[in-house]
């Protein structure tokens with residue numbers, strides 16, 4: 001993979017970025033001069049955020065388009081691999097729900113990746129960060145985001161591109177399972193929504209998420225099924241909403257009387273069996 005774009009390393013001949021003509025790599029190779037100019041020499045005020053491998057800066061390229069420039073921290077083998085993966089894989093990805101890579105620069109110790117600028121900040125900052133208190137994401141928007149993310153994954157699973165590295169984080173599953181077992185669906189929901197959510201959609205989405213983390217790959221739904229299920233669940237949910245909301249209230253009242261302190265050390269599979277989570281509609 002590294003070899004694929006090593007041949008493009010080093011200062012390009014002209015001081016202008018140029019377009020790669022290959023239809024499978026529609027990115028541009030930028031010059032360092034252009035990126036220094038675009039980001040005001042990677043000025044602190046242009047900083048958008050920091051990730052595991054580098055700092056991301058806002059900028060405007062010489063066509064006047066807003067860009068986000070990721071500057072990789074240090075040229076360790078790991079960082080070099082991150083750069084290779086992002087350029088090689090994201091360079092080919094073209095989907096409305098996936099961040100597009102506009103181009104890159106590689107020369108000396110400098111590795112820069114250029115993306116389209118996303119003005120609305122990250123999902124995590126809306127859910128848990130500095131924008132969380134505004135609660136701009138109501139229940140309906142959250143479900144739409146889940147569907148949009150699943151559609152992006154359908155594309156990635158069906159396009160002939162290499163798999164991205166990394167594993168599933170299981171912590172959230174361990175957190176949610178005891179609440180499902182006790183039927184405390186309401187406790188799973190972000191309290192900032194102030195109870196304004198659809199209980200049927202909540203159950204569908206949570207059950208679906210649990211199935212997606214099944215240790216046995218054959219038991220997991222495909223991402224196409226996930227999208228269909230989420231979309232179908234939204235229509236179905238509106239019809240059942242009133243009935244389920246009443247059931248939830250009754251169940252949660254009953255559960256309040258149970259012993260709260262029971263800490264469970266059971267595995268997610270144990271809970272799956274116990275709660276008989278099924279994806280049948």
Ligand SMILES: Nc1ncnc2c1ncn2[C@@H]1O[C@H](COP(=O)(O)OP(=O)(O)OP(=O)(O)O)[C@@H](O)[C@H]1O
Nearest residue numbers: 048049050051052053054056068115116117118122
């Ligand atoms: N295209 C973009 N438009 C606007 N902001 C961005 C963009 N890309 C990244 N950011 C901001 O920069 C931060 C760091 O992004 P980066 O991709 O380096 O790391 P990450 O995805 O948060 O984590 P990791 O390094 O583990 O992948 C993001 O959390 C986001 O706030």
